[in-house]
Amino acid sequence: MPDTSGTVVVVDDDDATRALIARWLEKAGLTVVTASSGADALAKLDGLDFVHCMVLDVMMPGMTGVEVLQTLDAEGRLGQLHVMMLTAHATDDQDLVRAMELGASDYMVKPFSGPVLVARVKAIVTRAERARIASERLRAAEQHATIDPLTGLYNRRNFERVLHEAASRARRHKAPCAVVMLDIDHFKSINDTLGHTEGDRVLVLIAEVIRQSLRGEDHAFRYGGEEFALLLPGADRHNATIAIERMRTALARRPHLAKSGVTRAITFSAGVAAVDTSTDFTESGVVDAADRALYRAKHAGRNRTEVDAASDEVLPRVSSA
Ligand code: GH3
Numbered sequence: 001m002p003d004t005s006g007t008v009v010v011v012d013d014d015d016a017t018r019a020l021i022a023r024w025l026e027k028a029g030l031t032v033v034t035a036s037s038g039a040d041a042l043a044k045l046d047g048l049d050f051v052h053c054m055v056l057d058v059m060m061p062g063m064t065g066v067e068v069l070q071t072l073d074a075e076g077r078l079g080q081l082h083v084m085m086l087t088a089h090a091t092d093d094q095d096l097v098r099a100m101e102l103g104a105s106d107y108m109v110k111p112f113s114g115p116v117l118v119a120r121v122k123a124i125v126t127r128a129e130r131a132r133i134a135s136e137r138l139r140a141a142e143q144h145a146t147i148d149p150l151t152g153l154y155n156r157r158n159f160e161r162v163l164h165e166a167a168s169r170a171r172r173h174k175a176p177c178a179v180v181m182l183d184i185d186h187f188k189s190i191n192d193t194l195g196h197t198e199g200d201r202v203l204v205l206i207a208e209v210i211r212q213s214l215r216g217e218d219h220a221f222r223y224g225g226e227e228f229a230l231l232l233p234g235a236d237r238h239n240a241t242i243a244i245e246r247m248r249t250a251l252a253r254r255p256h257l258a259k260s261g262v263t264r265a266i267t268f269s270a271g272v273a274a275v276d277t278s279t280d281f282t283e284s285g286v287v288d289a290a291d292r293a294l295y296r297a298k299h300a301g302r303n304r305t306e307v308d309a310a311s312d313e314v315l316p317r318v319s320s321a
C-alpha cells in the first residue's frame, strides 16, 4: 500500500467509537486529532494548518454533524475541507442527503469495517493532498506573476486589474478613490554615484516606507523602474495628499545608508489625482491626470506633491524644501 500521510479530524460524541476510529487511522499512518462535539471540532480546526479529511458523526448532542457543515459552509471553509459523514441509522437519510448537498465527500454507516473506513479515508486524504499541492502551485504562480521580486510590492500588471476593481467600486458606491504616481528624484545619479546595487537598496527602502505609511485597504505597486503607483480607495485628493506627506516625512527621517557608510537623503515627487464619480471618468484618464501632476512636481523643483487641477476641493498647502 502506498504511504499515505495526512491529518484527519475525527468528530464523534461517543468515546468508544472515537477511540476506535482514531486507532484504525493511526495504524494506517495518519495523524489524528479527535473532537467530542461539533463546537470542539470547530475550535480544533482553527488551530490546524491543513486538514486532509474530517470524519464527522451526524447524530451528536448540541451541534449535529450537519450543523457543523452548515457553519463551515457559511464561513466559506468547505471548499478546501473534505468531509466523510458517519451515521448510525438508516433513518438519517435526510441528514445524509443534506450533508452531501453541502459538499460532504463521502459517508459510512456504523457499525463499519475498519479496513473499509481506512481505505475510504485514505482515498479522501490522497485527493485532498493533490488539491493542496495544486492550489499551492497556483498561488505561487499567481504571486510570481503579480509581485515585483525586488520590492515585494505588486507589479504594474496587477495595477491595471486592481485599479479596474477599485474604479468599479467607486462608480457603484459613488465613493472617492485616489491614484498617486510617485517617482524618486535624481535616481540616475544615485545609481551613478553609489552603484546599481545601492540603487536597488534605495528602491527597497522606498517600498518599505510606502508600505508602512499606507492603510490596510490601500495598494502600492512598482509601476516602472523607480516609479510607484498608489491606489487609495475611499481617499479623495486631500486625504491622499496627507498620506503622501506622511511618507515624505518618514523618508526624510530615514536617509539611505550605503554599505560603504555614506548616507544620502532620498526624496521623491508625487502627482495626485482622484476619480470623479460625478462624471464618466475613465481609469486611464485618472492615471494620466496623476502623471501630469507628477510632471508638474518635477518641473516645480522635485521633492513635492502636486495635485490634479480638475478639482475645486480645498486642498492642503504642500510645499517642501
Ligand atoms: P527625475 O528626478 O527626473 O525622476 O530623475 P531620475 O534620475 O530619477 O530619472 P531618470 O528617468 O532619468 O532615471 C531613472 C533611472 O532609474 C534610470 C535607470 O537606470 C534606473 N533604474 C530603473 N530601474 C532600476 C532598478 O531596478 N534598479 C536600479 N538600481 N536602477 C534602476
Ligand code: MG
Binding pocket: 183, 184, 185, 186, 187, 188, 226
Ligand atoms: Mg526619477
Ligand code: MG
Binding pocket: 183, 226, 227
Ligand atoms: Mg522615472
